[in-house]
Amino acid sequence: MKKSNIAKSPKTHKIINNHPVLLYPLATEKTIRLMESENKLIFIVGLTSTKLEIKRAIEKEFNVKVQTVTTQIDPAGKKRAYVRFAEGSPAIDVATKLGLM
Numbered sequence: 001m002k003k004s005n006i007a008k009s010p011k012t013h014k015i016i017n018n019h020p021v022l023l024y025p026l027a028t029e030k031t032i033r034l035m036e037s038e039n040k041l042i043f044i045v046g047l048t049s050t051k052l053e054i055k056r057a058i059e060k061e062f063n064v065k066v067q068t069v070t071t072q073i074d075p076a077g078k079k080r081a082y083v084r085f086a087e088g089s090p091a092i093d094v095a096t097k098l099g100l101m
Contacts, residue, residue, distance in 0.1 A: 021049045021057040026080065027100045034082075035091040043081045047073070054081045062097060064089035 025031075026042040034040040045054055051069040058066050065086035072080045085091050095101045 021046055021053050022061065025095075025098050025100060031100075035095060038084065039087075039091045040082055040084045041091050041094060043083060045071070045079050045081045047077075047079050049079065049081075051081075054083070058083055058094075062094050064094060 023044045023046065026044055028042075031042050034042065043054070043058075049057075049071075051071060054071070055066045055069050058064065058069075065088060067084045067086045069084075070082045072082070074080055083091075085094070092101060
């Protein structure tokens with residue numbers, strides 16, 4: 001059976017404007033810790049999304065500067081993007097816009 005390239009989001013996650021690259025932000029204790037200590041947020045993204053597509057989508061959607069994007073596919077088959085924001089763009093501001101804080 002062929003897997004879909006779009007992760008299914010539970011009803012508790014806030015979908016980001018039906019975006020083809022960014023599916024939803026991940027809100028866990030680890031995410032909050034990374035946001036405070038390393039200026040990072042974690043997003044669940046489409047499996048075929050590239051780092052450059054993720055970076056451009058976040059910069060366009062939230063009007064911030066992204067320093068780096070790293071990706072990881074978790075055991076459930078969902079792709080996570082760890083996004084580090086530039087010094088002038090605090091991750092907590094993006095989290096507030098998303099309703100995580």
